[in-house]
Amino acid sequence: MKTFLQATGSYLKNLQQLFWQNYCRCCNxxxxxxxxxxxxxxxxxxxxxxxxxxxxxxxxxxxxxGQLPDGCAHCQNENFHFDSIACAGIYKEPLSNLIVKFKLADRTYLLPALEDFARSAVYKADFFNSVDFVVPMPLHWRRRFQRGFNQSAFIAKSIKIPNAGFNTDLVKIRHTQDQTAVTFAERKKNLQGAFAVRNGHNFEGKNVCLIDDVKTTGATLNECAKVLKEAGAQKVFAFVLAVAGQKDKDN
Ligand SMILES: [Zn+2]
Ligand SMILES: [Zn+2]
Known part of the structure; x- marks a missing residue:
């Protein structure tokens, strides 16, 4: 004979199946x-x-x-202020759809899956054991207000890098035009002076890992890495969920 608890448990499970179904986060x-x-x-x-x-x-x-001492065939002529980058994947469907949905609409629903992707990728990064601070790519307050949250901060909080502190002393002080709407040269110019570190920051001599959802041209990561180095950071690493612009022409 079923105990009261067993009976209640199966009743609740039936109710759950009736009202709650598990859907694919990608195709529904x-x-x-x-x-x-x-x-x-x-x-x-x-x-x-x-x-x-x-x-x-x-x-x-x-x-x-394809890895050469100074990069790959695509990036040998590019100058970066960050020392190294790691990613979970490349920015194409369906991963790209998940990232867009996460940013625009379905934060809580998609976060566990993206967290899993981020954690397993960052664990394999060369710099995994050398990070003092994990720093999310900052949003200007106006963008943050519109969106209600900073997607990079969610990712930064969810990855577990041993002994690394979560740090938000890198800030965006100027609102910039939507980066996808401008050319690469304009992007770089657009970003100059857009980021700063807070007074009393503690980046001096530290290794910082910048976290963003997507690297497109790398102009934003590069500008932030420059600001962090100017603030005294020893090394700046980058971790992103996905890297777009797989070929030079995509830039
Ligand atoms: Zn599916
Ligand atoms: Zn490269």
Whole structure:
């Protein structure tokens, strides 16, 4: 005979099945209760977004032998203020759709999946054991007010880097035009003087890991890394969920 607790438990489970179903976070088909986040089709499509081998200097996907001492074939002529970059994947569907949805609409629903992607990728980063501060890419207060949250701060808080503190002393002091609407040269110019560190910051001699959702041209990461180095940071690493602009022409 069922105990009262067993009977209550199965009653609650039936109720849950009646009112709550597990949906694929990507394509919205109903999935089994114990399927994790996505349907099998979306999991296999996502598999193509996660890279085994990426350039430690620019984050673009490269072949296993494509890493040269000064970057990869794509980035040798580029100048970066950050020392190294790591990423979870490349910015293409369906990962790109998840990141856009996360930023614009479905924060709480998508966060656990993106956190898992971020944690497993950052764990493999070369700099994993050398970080003093994890710093989210700041949003100007006006953008933050519109969106209600900073997506990079969610990612920064969720990755677990040993002994690294969460730090928000890098701030955006000037609102900038939407970066996707301008050319690469304009982006760089647009960003000059847009970031600063707070008085009383503690970046002197420290290794900082900047966190962002996407690297497109790298202009924003680069400008922030420059500001952090000017504030005395020893090394600046970058971690992003996805790297766009896989080919030079995409920039
Ligand atoms: Zn799906
Ligand atoms: Zn590269």
């Amino acid at each position: 088909v109903v999935i089994a209760e114990d399927d994790k986040y996505f349907c099998s089709d979306c999991w296999s499509q996502l598999g193509y977004c996660f890279v085994d081998s990426f350039c430690r200097r620019c984050g673009r996907e490269i072949s296993a032998f």
